[in-house]
């Protein structure tokens with residue numbers, strides 16, 4: 065079977081550009097209005113995208129006067145979207161650092177039932193330092209500690225999702241046998257961070273468990289991804305680093321005995337699309353003119369765990385020396401590394417760096433005609449940089465409408481993208497193997513009794 | 514304004530009778546199928562009920578072979594129902610013992626947005642002992658400790674829900690001002706159980722916060738209810754104890770400076786309804802014949818925190834001496850008290866007690882014609898036993914269909930129940946005062962800056 069291009073819509077308020085909320089083309093509705101998300105999910109479904117996705121942070125962001133803060137919580141939102149969509153995958157971020165495994169396992173299993181097997185979990189350790197203080201912690205745990213807990217967390221919830229065999233429920237009214245009791249097993253996990261007896265109180269869900277999505281790219285993050293991730297969201301400012309990342313992940317996965325096609329890598333792309341290059345460029349410039357450099361600077365500082373950049377001048381040409389050692393950053397380490405590498409290589413002015421980050425927080429940004437954007441997508445797809453894309457329109461919904469109406473048909477014409485959904489779960493659509501079950505090859509002991 | 518009768522549908526699998534799942538009249542769908550809950554919620558909405566409600570336990574129950582265990586998680590389910598209903602209130606149970614305040618506050622605020630102000634939270638401390646082991650705890654905390662944590666929990670989440678003023682969001686595209694930063698305030702809670710900095714990252718929801726519902730009736734539970742509850746679900750095997758409970762709660766609330774009409778008391782009623790008394794009786798007997806006494810006994814034991822009742826005979830007449838002191842029970846203390854009081858008064862055989870509990874786990878059960886059931890509802894409503902009812906059909910959906918088609922019209926004819934929804938939130942419908950906001954009478958200091 066030919067390789068298939070995968071497309072996910074990353075829904076982020078009124079768009080991914082930092083000031084999308086101010087742009088006249090962005091949604092008029094409040095970011096707390098279900099109708100906004102419903103319409104975007106339905107548009108993505110009409111265009112036959114693989115999935116839609118929501119990020120998540122467990123603290124209120126900064127720059128409250130200016131930034132469009134305050135959104136819906138993704139798991140409850142996914143419940144709502146499960147009820148109003150039919151086929152599209154639904155992916156929510158949830159934190160291993162600030163959740164309880166039993167609660168999260170139940171909610172994801174429940175969502176997978178509600179959606180008929182369309183759920184994915186973007187597993188994050190929560191980079192924003194402010195979250196710790198919302199959970200009784202004086203300081204954010206370091207990256208290595210957060211990932212250590214994340215490993216055990218995924219281990220526990222995986223066991224919980226494997227509590228019920230697929231055929232545990234018999235529902236035999238005549239005989240008075242609801243379930244096959246020995247096809248429901250306890251978890252009995254005892255580890256460093258968690259002790260969970262189980263079993264889960266939600267029956268096995270259509271996919272067995274949510275698709276494991278991952279989005280951290282530090283050394284710890286990559287090792288975690290190579291082990292668990294089935295889809296990866298990743299940020300790159302240029303194609304070269306995407307190629308390096310792609311081959312690194314697939315190599316690490318192979319070393320762990322996994323087939324490389326079992327990890328679908330989706331770099332973000334934030335494209336301003338116009339019928340001419342000039343029109344696309346105009347949209348981008350309109351956005352940049354609305355942005356405040358002081359806010360960009362405060363966001364940059366936040367990514368680096370609070371480092372002070374206030375002495376830098378907007379027209380100053382930057383070098384890596386202007387940044388702290390990114391491998392020491394405990395907040396958003398991989399994003400800090402990405403930014404520092406970009407600065408070292410491109411030597412941008414501070415203004416240019418901030419514009420670039422305002423566009424999509426460190427993801428690849430582009431301006432162009434539908435043809436040009438389709439070219440980029442095809443190029444990355446065939447040259448080992450991507451298995452598909454995390455589509456991050458700078459303005460929602462208008463720039464996504466252009467994407468579905470102008471870019472997607474071109475990708476279809478080129479034989480890269482589906483015209484119809486096939487039956488099946490999100491796992492099936494992503495070409496992922498079924499989730500194994502501890503009940504698959506039962507011992508004699510388990511089946512009897 | 515005349516007192517209004519309130520009706521809530523308690524949705525519980527295929528019905529509240531322990532063996533509803535076996536009865537030929539109960540739903541054929543799986544208890545994990547959204548369509549089951551959607552249709553029930555839509556039927557309740559068509560009948561203009563106040564709300565629908567889901568219980569919740571954070572451990573898998575017992576008697577796995579026989580009992581219909583394994584359901585959806587209520588908060589994600591409420592998300593789905595928010596999207597497919599328009600007017601009806603949606604109430605979910607969530608535990609203060611096993612949740613994190615920041616996570617729960619976000620999810621409820623988000624649901625209140627998704628539903629346009631229709632959400633209630635049934636605040637419980639989780640009586641089932643098995644839950645502890647799913648959260649790294651060797652033993653369940655005692656009732657007093659659980660309620661102590663519950664008090665602080667409600668205090669914290671209330672502060673979190675009060676993070677944003679109603680008018681904090683300006684969304685002024687021209688001026689580049691998204692929010693009025695001084696109308697978003699941190700929580701800065703530091704207590705015995707929690708330290709939460711805040712602010713919440715979800716803007717103030719339509720109701721300010723979910724309606725506070727409560728369902729524990731031990732001494733600690735009642736004190737908690739008198740302080741916080743705006744609606745109370747309560748179990749009574751007879752009208753007399755409902756009257757005592759009603760007056761106790763309203764008296765306690767008054768002593769705390771609350772208006773008694775600000776707590777809506779809803780006893781459960783599980784009615785088998787037939788066009789004749791004999792037909793209703795037949796349904797009840799069909800159900801009782803399907804029930805297994807051994808399962809009833811194991812459930813009884815569970816309510817008493819694991820006490821062994823296996824030496825009792827089915828035809829033995831019981832007395833209170835056959836039960837442990839209920840005031841020492843750390844699991845379901847109020848239910849244990851209810852059962853012991855009932856036994857002391859009625860001296861039932863074990864078989865009769867188990868039948869009675871199988872019907873609705875200790876709630877009031879009745880069989881009768883629509884007229885007779887309407888009479889009971891009216892009688893309890895006018896004689897100070899209830900402000901309305903928690904409707905717990907023994908078989909779903911069929912017995913609920915009879916209730917909406919036969920009983921509700923009688924209640925309307927008697928001028929007790931609404932024919933149409935008025936505009937407004939669930940709070941408005943229950944006649945509750947608006948939630949105060951810390952921003953309501955701002956100091957000079959807060960408004961400036």
Ligand SMILES: Cc1cc2nc3c(=O)[nH]c(=O)nc-3n(C[C@H](O)[C@H](O)[C@H](O)COP(=O)(O)O)c2cc1C
Pocket residue numbers: 118119120121157188189190191192207279280281282283284285286297298299332395396397398399400454
């Ligand atoms: C598309 C995308 C979405 C992400 N979403 C979140 C998120 O919702 N919450 C979060 O805490 N981190 C999220 N991350 C991860 C961080 O932005 C970032 O990668 C961070 O550095 C965490 O990874 P690391 O610790 O491995 O560096 C996302 C990353 C990407 C590429």
Ligand SMILES: Cc1cc2nc3c(=O)[nH]c(=O)nc-3n(C[C@H](O)[C@H](O)[C@H](O)COP(=O)(O)O)c2cc1C
Pocket residue numbers: 567568569570606637638639640641656728729730731732733734735746747748781844845846847848849903
């Ligand atoms: C209608 C109703 C629903 C209830 N739902 C739950 C529930 O979902 N989860 C729970 O742990 N307790 C629930 N309870 C409370 C317990 O069943 C019971 O009252 C228990 O004893 C807890 O209260 P107490 O500790 O004050 O006695 C409910 C009670 C009633 C009356």
